[in-house]
Amino acid sequence: xxxxxxxxxxxxxxxxxxxxxxxxxxxxxxxxxxxxxxxxxxxxxxxxxxxxxxxxxxxxxxxxxxxxxxxxxxxxxxxxxxxx
Amino acid sequence: xxxxxxxxxxxxxxxxxxxxxxxxxxxxxxxxxxxxxxxxxxxxxxxxxxxxxxxxxxxxxxxxxxxxxxxxxxxxxxxxxxxxxxxxxxxxxxxxxxxxxxxxxxxxxxxxxxxxxxxxxxxxxxxxxxxxxxxxxxxxxxxxxxxxxxxxxxxxxxxxxxxxxxxxxxxxxxxxxxxxxxxxxxxxxxxxxxxxxxxxxxxxxxxxxxxxxxxxxxxxxxxxxxxxxxxxxxxxxxxxxxxxxxxxxxxxxxxxxxxxxxxxxxxxxxxxxxxxxxxxxxxxxxxxxxxxxxxxxxxxxxxxxxxxxxxxxxxxxxxxxxxxxxxxxxxxxxxxxxxxxxxxxxxxxxxxxxxxxxxxxxxxxxxxxxxxxxxxxxxxxxxxxxxxxxxxxxxxxxxxxxxxxxxxxxxxxx
Numbered sequence: 001x002x003x004x005x006x007x008x009x010x011x012x013x014x015x016x017x018x019x020x021x022x023x024x025x026x027x028x029x030x031x032x033x034x035x036x037x038x039x040x041x042x043x044x045x046x047x048x049x050x051x052x053x054x055x056x057x058x059x060x061x062x063x064x065x066x067x068x069x070x071x072x073x074x075x076x077x078x079x080x081x082x083x084x
Numbered sequence: 085x086x087x088x089x090x091x092x093x094x095x096x097x098x099x100x101x102x103x104x105x106x107x108x109x110x111x112x113x114x115x116x117x118x119x120x121x122x123x124x125x126x127x128x129x130x131x132x133x134x135x136x137x138x139x140x141x142x143x144x145x146x147x148x149x150x151x152x153x154x155x156x157x158x159x160x161x162x163x164x165x166x167x168x169x170x171x172x173x174x175x176x177x178x179x180x181x182x183x184x185x186x187x188x189x190x191x192x193x194x195x196x197x198x199x200x201x202x203x204x205x206x207x208x209x210x211x212x213x214x215x216x217x218x219x220x221x222x223x224x225x226x227x228x229x230x231x232x233x234x235x236x237x238x239x240x241x242x243x244x245x246x247x248x249x250x251x252x253x254x255x256x257x258x259x260x261x262x263x264x265x266x267x268x269x270x271x272x273x274x275x276x277x278x279x280x281x282x283x284x285x286x287x288x289x290x291x292x293x294x295x296x297x298x299x300x301x302x303x304x305x306x307x308x309x310x311x312x313x314x315x316x317x318x319x320x321x322x323x324x325x326x327x328x329x330x331x332x333x334x335x336x337x338x339x340x341x342x343x344x345x346x347x348x349x350x351x352x353x354x355x356x357x358x359x360x361x362x363x364x365x366x367x368x369x370x371x372x373x374x375x376x377x378x379x380x381x382x383x384x385x386x387x388x389x390x391x392x393x394x395x396x397x398x399x400x401x402x403x404x405x406x407x408x409x410x411x412x413x414x415x416x417x418x419x420x421x422x423x424x425x426x427x428x429x430x431x432x433x434x435x436x437x438x439x440x441x442x443x444x445x446x447x448x449x450x451x452x453x454x455x456x457x458x459x460x461x462x463x464x465x466x467x468x469x470x471x472x473x474x475x476x477x478x479x480x481x482x483x484x485x486x487x488x489x490x491x492x493x494x495x496x497x498x
Contacts, residue, residue, distance in 0.1 A: 042352040045283050061119055061287055 001081075003029075006074055013050045017043045031070045044068075055081060085159065086152035086268075086312045087428050088124030088418045091132065092159060097435050100443040101468050105294035105417050107308050116273050118280050119287035122296055124310030124419030125271045126152055144208050147188035152313035152424070153220035153268035154227060157182060160315040161228055161264060165329045172229045177261035177323075179232030181250040182221040182315070183243035184267065185423030188214050189274040220268050220313075232260040240483030241383070242340075243267045244314060244426025248491050249338040251318045261323040264315060267427035271311030275422070279309055282352075284387055297420075299384040299413035300394070300455050300464060301448040307385040310419030314427030316434070332438045336476070336494035337370025339363075343486040353389065354482050356396050363400035363480060366490035372476060374401040377409045377492075379442055381433040381479045384413035385420050391454035393482075398458050408459040409478075410469070412445035426481035430491060433477045437493055442469040 001009075011027055018024045019038035023031065033039045039047065048059055048067060057080035059067070067073050085092060088106025090099035099106075106124045113121040128151065133142060136155050145151070157180070158168060191214040198206045213219055218236040225234040233254055239246045244267030251263030269275070279285050286306040289296030297308040324331055341362045343355020367374055380397060384390050397411070398404050414429045415421075421428050436442055442465050451461045480490040 040350050040352075042282060042350065045281060061283070064283060 003074070006077065007070065009054060010070060010073060013054055014039065014047055017047055027070065029071045029074070033068055051077065057081060057084070085314055085428065085431055086126040086128065086155045087314070088126055088310050088312055088421070091126055091128060091155070093163060093435070096431070097439070100414065100417060100432055100435070101441060103417065103444040103446040103468070105297070105446065106310070107293040107296055107419055109290060109293050113273060113276075114290070118273065118277070119283070120276070120280055120285040120306070120308070121290045122286070122293040122308055123271060123276060124308060124312070124421065126312045128155070144210055145214065146191045146194055147214040147219065147270070148190065148311065149184055149188055149268040149270040149313070150214060150220045150223055152311070153182055153184070153266065153315070154223050156266055156268070156313040156315035157224045157264050158227060160266070160317045163330070164317040164319070165327060166317070168228060174231035175229050176231040178228070178230050178264070179254065179260050180221050180224050180230055180234050180264040181237055181247040181254070182224055182264065182266050182268065183237040183239070183247045183423055184217060184220055185238060185240055185243055185269055186275060187217045188219060189270055190272060191215050193274055224264065228264070230264070232263070238423070239487045240485055241420065241422055241425055242481045242483035242487045242489045243423040244428065245430065245479065245481035245489035245491055246340060247427065248316060248318070248335065248430055249340050249489055252335045252338055255318055255320050262317060262319045264317055265427070266313060266315030267424045268313035269311045269422040269424040271309070275311070276309040285309055286386065295447055297386055297416050298447040299382070299386040299416050300390050300445065300451055301386070302450045302452045304386040304390060304452065306387055307415065308419035310415070310421035311424065312418070312421050312428055313424050314429070314431040316427070316431060331496045333434045334494045334496045335491060336372065337366050337368070337492045338490065339365035339369055340487075340489045341365065342488065345486045349486040351486070352484050353486070354392070354488065355486055356392060358486065359393070359396040359482065359488050360400040362488040362490045363397065363478070366478070366492050370492035370494070372492065374403060376476045377401065377478050378474045379436060379477045380409050380411040381429050381477060382411055382413050383480050383482045385415055391452055394455045394458050404458060406460040406462065408463045410442050410463050410465060411459070412443060412465060414443070416446045416448065426479070426489065429481070430479050430493070433479045433493055437474050437477045437495055440471055440473050442472050442474075444468050
């Protein structure tokens with residue numbers, strides 16, 4: 001999967017939770033889920049559950065805590081996919 | 085009092101003075117793949133149950149929250165010098181507001197399995213009374229013969245504190261002489277599972293349960309779920325003096341509000357402006373000056389919101405650094421007892437007030453730098469402070485739904 005494809009998939013996943021459309025339209029590797037997209041912090045676990053379903057991976061607690069940006073999410077997804 | 089670290093007022097006083105944790109490891113949670121496999125559960129023996137309930141009442145009984153609520157409520161009633169007699173006349177002047185965060189989930193689960201298996205008649209006669217949200221107040225009313233307002237409130241982790249405020253206002257309005265107030269909570273996977281999924285509870289201390297609940301600590305990693313019940317008997321001063329009852333303290337004032345899930349508030353996070361208003365309103369209602377507060381029994385759950393709470397207190401009281409009152413969190417020892425938290429912690433606050441001690445706020449030897457930047461760390465006692473004269477103690481609880489309650493307790497000066 002290319003970087004662009006991965007970002008596109010992530011975009012589709014986070015869309016329902018986004019409270020800041022401008023941040024969403026400019027979504028890139030450096031986008032922060034809480035600050036840039038204004039996703040409610042309580043919803044982060046739902047985003048992660050959706051990522052688990054989409055990529056058929058399991059994300060552990062420690063990885064979960066790090067998953068605050070698009071970049072971190074991409075790294076973790078790629079690592080978990082590679083482990084499969 | 086039915087707390088994870090002690091049952092009954094005398095043992096509880098002893099436990100909180102010594103900083104004894106009631107957090108234990110539960111294999112059941114591990115077997116169910118919980119991230120957090122620890123919790124706070126009152127240790128009640130079968131013999132103890134029979135001191136409160138008859139064998140008939142215990143038949144098909146599977147509602148720990150109601151059990152804890154009745155234990156705490158009956159103890160508070162007796163401690164106030166009132167008698168329990170099933171043949172007594174209805175007491176029209178006494179009522180109860182006894183809250184819970186959820187109805188008895190263990191009993192519900194048991195009932196669902198029976199219903200799904202086509203065995204509805206197996207539910208017997210008590211499935212309804214155990215699973216109705218007002219179950220705990222209904223049981224207490226029957227045991228004590230209460231004839232005034234009998235209800236159960238529910239406002240998530242604000243429940244216990246809200247019950248105190250509701251009973252206080254009932255007496256203040258002249259509609260009741262005595263109100264038994266408190267909150268209770270069930271325990272176990274079906275209550276705690278949702279919090280586990282939200283990742284708001286501690287998962288790094290499964291091997292070290294007593295260190296897990298770390299309010300105000302730099303290494304706090306979420307709350308530890310707890311359960312139990314706390315109860316207080318509120319009474320008009322005239323009535324209490326008439327009966328020559330032991331007076332532990334005075335409810336001097338109280339306030340309750342909500343943040344409307346606006347501003348910094350959301351379903352699960354507090355609107356800071358609302359929290360500050362609630363504290364200020366309680367102080368105003370009590371007719372005191374913020375400088376009169378000697379001690380704060382915080383909500384302080386050990387999540388990332390602790391520092392925001394400290395900032396809210398400091399802003400509302402306009403007191404910072406060394407000028408800030410002492411502050412501690414009972415949750416370090418009991419975990420977060422959810423619907424019971426405000427009640428259990430208020431009992432602790434009143435015991436401090438009555439006996440002039442400040443229990444240690446354990447597990448925060450490493451105070452969070454954001455907190456240390458607002459208040460002096462000397463104000464968070466790591467050791468028991470005895471013979472520390474207390475006149476006013478403030479207690480606050482905050483809950484999901486962006487709801488807040490604050491109670492001001494004052495020493496009763498004879």
